[in-house]
Amino acid sequence: MAAADIQLDAHGRLRHFLAIEGLPRELLIRILDNAERFAPVGDRAVKKVPLLRGKTVANLFFEPSTRTRTTFDLAAKRLSADVLNLNIEASSTKKGESLADTLRNLEAMQCDMFVVRHHVSGAADFIARQVAPHISVINGGDGRHEHPTQAMLDAFTIRRLKRRFHDLRIAIVGDVAHSRVARSNIHALRTLGVPDLRVVGPQTLIPPGIAAMGVTVCDDLEEGIAGCDVVIALRLQQERMQSALLPSAHEYFREYGLTAQRLKGAAKDAIVMHPGPINRGVEIDSEVADGAQSVILQQVTFGIAVRMAVMAMAMGSQARIGAS
């Protein structure tokens, strides 16, 4: 029913990477394990492995992004792929070209992989169903739906620093309603066995029926992060004030901003994560963002290894990963 049926091949291997929902635990673990093998590549003098040499990866960004696009770009280059960065928001769609036509043109340029970011939920799924069979599609974020590589890099960060999932308490704080990161993280962390997963925010930012995804809902920050091993803060966009979901960034910070004082209620060794870019003084205080418990920059570094792993696996290179 979910995207899982098109993202795996007949042998259960990754063909596209569109959504965490529906993927088996073993596959998520394999992604994390492969990412572990890629992580040292970034520390070498020559930061390249030849896995995707001769392959062309097109980054199709239908909405602006710096961090995600840059890390996908780096990941592809470290795998020795040729990379095409297309800022489609500014080009073809403004000229009235349909999404399907844009895809056909890129196919004609003999690309092997599309990394897609789009502002509409389901875009990566749609594209994966449209493209020629030899092309792999990696979802770099679709609307409010999923951002699966972000979830995997978050899981990677947690596993690196906490070394387990099975007894963790994790809180996701903030604008869950509009967050693809939250949705992918919920699927990933539940699949990996996190028993206590909470979403924390005012009712206007918590979508209805989210408990069905295996989380508990809490509208009080202190209560929500009490005893947590991991606190994931989400970015709050300015639009939320314009659409009357919140009165002001100021009040949001007062009630839901992650401060050092509030963090004391979490576990002593709790780590603080954020998908970026952060709004200092809105969802997170600088003291926390730059503090000892923050792992926000490590997330960025790990993101490259995780994206390398996913790209390599989707390109059918998983057999050679161990050898590299």
Add this chain to the structure above:
Amino acid sequence: MLRLRDARVIDPASGHDGIADVWIDGGCIAAVGRAPRGAGKARELSLAGQVLCPGFADPGSHLREPGYEHKATIASEARAAAAGGFTTVCCTPDTQPVLDNPSVIEHITQRAVAAGAAQVVCLGALTVDLDGEVLAEMHALKAAGCVGVTNLGRAIKDTAVLKHALAYAASAELVVFLHPEDYWLARQGNMHEGAVSTRLGVPGIPHAAEVIAVHRDLTLIGETGARAHFCRLSAADSVKPIADARKRGLQVTADVDLAHLCFTVEDIGAFDANFHLRPPLRDARDRAGLRRAVKAGQIEIVGAYHEPHDLDAKAAPFGLTDPGMSTYDCFLPALLALVADGAFDLPSAIAAASTAPHRLLGQPGGTLEVGAPADLCVFDPQARWAVTSASLASAGKNVPYLGETLTGRVTMTLVGGRPAFRR
């Protein structure tokens, strides 16, 4: 004279349900059961094993012409309607130009007559260009033959305009076809708000968007004395206020589209745009409530609400696709599946698809009584057929059953006694 022999004849208007012969003469029903005078010379057609009933009527067909001929044309859809057992379809005003003046109505009527298939009647626009601001010339629309007026799903934001439109339509003695939806609650949504929209990250349309509009509209109907028909109810909670209003004496009726009796939001699965409808498919509780309301007669009409689309209209990420389903071809088998599922019995299904919508549209069909026009549908309830692009009569291939095998198929449709379709 034509004698249709040995079919199971179902006529909800008279309560007839049994094997009988039907005689047709001069385009009208001459007799059911007992031979009329002069029957000796009748041509005969054996319909053993088939069902004969009054033809279906759709209260809201998007025929796409003029303006959107790349999706469908009046000719293509009038023929598809007949192939689906429809003898009358009501064209919605969202053409280009909009049906807000008599000239467009004349164009459509001419095209429909030329097609020689299902009959086409028109709904006029309630406001100019369906903009919800300036009232359309309702008297002129009525004189041109419009059977009612509607603003479709283009919600009228300004409640004063809605009140005035209802009041003016009441003076013009036109039925207002309302698609209840609160503009503000629905404007960003693309599917039912709930666990599925949350999981897929698609902006939702809550139940409240419809239920609030139903209550608001009923209040204005009470104040203005307008005759109104609620189209395409999607929320179970909309049923009771309408039934209560009718008990209070308001002239209100309601329908549901067949898709909302068959599917729920869960059918969207992984962004299947064929299930992108407006109003949105809702949850299992709503579907059960709507089925019960049809069975209880609180919702008297089951409509097709045929919305044929070109392939590109559905070839995009879910929220960017056009809502709507092409429904003529699979209407009968889907209705029969509901009967088999115990939602209601076959005579009730035919009453809801034929008798009641004809009455709403003020058209003479929907009955097999002697003297009524011979607008009827014959179908084989056991016939199994594979749904493919090629087997669909409609130009719109946006059908969720593609690749499936369905049971029940129309074999003949007569309009005014003449074959509008024969398989």
